[in-house]
Amino acid sequence: MKNIKPKLIDLFKGGYCTPQIARIASTLKEPSSTIHYNIKKLENEGAIKAYKAVFDYEKINEGFCVYVLVNISPEYYNTPIAEELSKLEEVESAATIAGEWDIILKIRTKNQNEYYDILKKHLLPKGVTKTLTLTTLKDIKTNYVFL
Amino acid sequence: MKNIKPKLIDLFKGGYCTPQIARIASTLKEPSSTIHYNIKKLENEGAIKAYKAVFDYEKINEGFCVYVLVNISPEYYNTPIAEELSKLEEVESAATIAGEWDIILKIRTKNQNEYYDILKKHLLPKGVTKTLTLTTLKDIKTNYVFL
DNA sequence: TTGTCTAACTGAACAAAATTCAAATATCCA
DNA sequence: TGGATATTTGAATTTTGTTCAGTTAGACAA
Numbered sequence: 001m002k003n004i005k006p007k008l009i010d011l012f013k014g015g016y017c018t019p020q021i022a023r024i025a026s027t028l029k030e031p032s033s034t035i036h037y038n039i040k041k042l043e044n045e046g047a048i049k050a051y052k053a054v055f056d057y058e059k060i061n062e063g064f065c066v067y068v069l070v071n072i073s074p075e076y077y078n079t080p081i082a083e084e085l086s087k088l089e090e091v092e093s094a095a096t097i098a099g100e101w102d103i104i105l106k107i108r109t110k111n112q113n114e115y116y117d118i119l120k121k122h123l124l125p126k127g128v129t130k131t132l133t134l135t136t137l138k139d140i141k142t143n144y145v146f147l
Numbered sequence: 148m149k150n151i152k153p154k155l156i157d158l159f160k161g162g163y164c165t166p167q168i169a170r171i172a173s174t175l176k177e178p179s180s181t182i183h184y185n186i187k188k189l190e191n192e193g194a195i196k197a198y199k200a201v202f203d204y205e206k207i208n209e210g211f212c213v214y215v216l217v218n219i220s221p222e223y224y225n226t227p228i229a230e231e232l233s234k235l236e237e238v239e240s241a242a243t244i245a246g247e248w249d250i251i252l253k254i255r256t257k258n259q260n261e262y263y264d265i266l267k268k269h270l271l272p273k274g275v276t277k278t279l280t281l282t283t284l285k286d287i288k289t290n291y292v293f294l
Numbered sequence: 295t296t297g298t299c300t301a302a303c304t305g306a307a308c309a310a311a312a313t314t315c316a317a318a319t320a321t322c323c324a
Numbered sequence: 325t326g327g328a329t330a331t332t333t334g335a336a337t338t339t340t341g342t343t344c345a346g347t348t349a350g351a352c353a354a
Contacts, residue, residue: 059194143290
């Protein structure tokens with residue numbers, strides 16, 4: 001057995017998909033060469049970053065989902081902490097925000113324990129002064145896809 | 148001019164894409180029929196919800212992004228408010244959460260004004276008692292894709 | 295309005311990729 | 325060990341994507 005499933009999941013998280021031109025053409029009742037032309041234009045404008053898969057995260061062992069609010073110590077304001085945290089594969093989304101908190105992360109793991117490991121290892125060292133974890137009870141919609 | 152671009156964006160937000168079996172096969176150095184078999188298996192298990200596009204949201208006029216924490220009045224706890232809010236096309240993600248707040252939403256609009264319209268129209272009526280808007284300064288990663 | 299330039303659209307030929315399927319191999323478990 | 329089930333694979337087939345030259349539509353200045 002080649003255990004291809006985890007490799008597919010890895011690839012599909014960030015890309016390795018492509019538009020279904022024929023299906024779009026038939027849905028919009030336009031020639032496929034017209035659809036092709038318009039998609040290439042969108043891609044060349046840089047409007048499309050990736051074609052990728054969205055999962056049922058329970059079924060790929062990432063059923064535990066949290067949002068984490070993070071505060072950064074002032075002397076780290078000019079360092080790319082958010083960018084560093086974004087590189088963790090468990091981080092689905094990351095953004096810097098205005099107000100009481102500095103960064104918001106969305107993190108998916110198998111369970112609480114794995115999240116706690118990440119919290120200890122990656123969210124407490126560096127310039128992080130404070131965190132607030134919002135634990136997801138029910139994931140309803142992610143990236144415009146209903147779960 | 149047929150104005151196909153917005154229609155493509157609509158379709159791509161939720162699907163109308165498909166795996167690149169040949170490219171995956173060559174990346175993983177496996178026969179494409181093997182890759183095909185394993186992908187179909189993932190799909191049949193329900194592990195994959197959709198194949199879709201991720202955008203440069205500035206370039207599709209959705210450059211304003213917020214996270215909103217929402218509180219629900221107790222008499223609405225048994226109603227599907229989160230599900231209702233999820234149906235708004237501007238809502239990228241929605242989840243019910245544990246703790247001080249009941250729901251977290253991620254919303255993309257063209258600008259502050261359009262977000263304010265949604266806040267007034269959809270987030271204040273119904274059973275919503277309180278909201279806290281966290282405005283994104285810099286979107287770093289969304290759905291595992293770097294922006 | 296007319297003419298000119300550029301962008302958008304399209305059909306048809308072609309190239310590439312997905313899908314199917316039957317046979318071979320591996321895995322599971324009683 | 326044996327028999328049922330799941331996975332892998334190459335080759336044939338079907339479907340889809342891509343290219344490109346010709347056409348149409350839109351923008352804009354005279």
